[in-house]
Amino acid sequence: VLDASALLEITVHQDFNWWIPENATPAADVTATVERANQAIMPSARIEADGVVAAWWVDAGDKAHIRWVRPESEDDVMLALARLHAAGDLNLGEGSRYAGSFRTHGLLVPVFDLDPEMHPTEWAAPTKEFGEKLGEALAVDAPLTAAQLRSRDGLRGRQVTLR
Structure with missing residues (x-):
């Protein structure tokens, strides 16, 4: 147990x-x-930063990724991602872009494409900063705006389920 x-x-x-x-x-x-x-x-490496748990850098060959297993409910994470996307903040900074997400065992895993030339440790600070923004978005207790609803629908279209 x-x-x-x-x-x-x-x-x-x-x-x-x-x-x-x-x-x-x-x-x-x-x-x-x-x-x-x-x-x-x-090749994979755990992202080591304060407040960052279960984020992994992965070298997928021509691209690198960060895959971040989120402990919050899938719906809550999706709403927070939609808020960030609508605000233009759904990335880890220069050299990154949100690629999509997958679900596994009831958890949502956002995935970011990265500059493959950067070392995994170089993504610790941007991942931490994104985690702080995501935490703020998770704390919002208000309905989504029209732009955020459109963002949510677009993000859901890029989601897959792994079993």
Whole structure:
């Protein structure tokens, strides 16, 4: 049982070799499966900044992304994103753009395209700043304006569900 109020301590591995215990000689099919999994890995790094939890930089080849798993309700995050989009603030600054979002296990994950030449650590401050703006937008208790409604509808059109 997990304590939902506690932060998880996550160990990040750069490959799947940890699946095989030390001093073990796996079967050939297991070795082949781990090798295939290692070849499919996209390099990733956790974004480390105050107030930023579960944001990950991912090198997808020709692009880099930040994928930020949000703990708030999916509807609340979507409304906050719509407010930011309508205000022209739905980005992480220069070299970034909002790409869309996906849902997974009831959580919304906004995704930003990034300048792939920038190091993951260079995105910590912009991610923190965006998180602060998102927090302010989440705190708004008012109906969406007409422009925000249009933004919400457009953002929903760029959303996919992962299972």
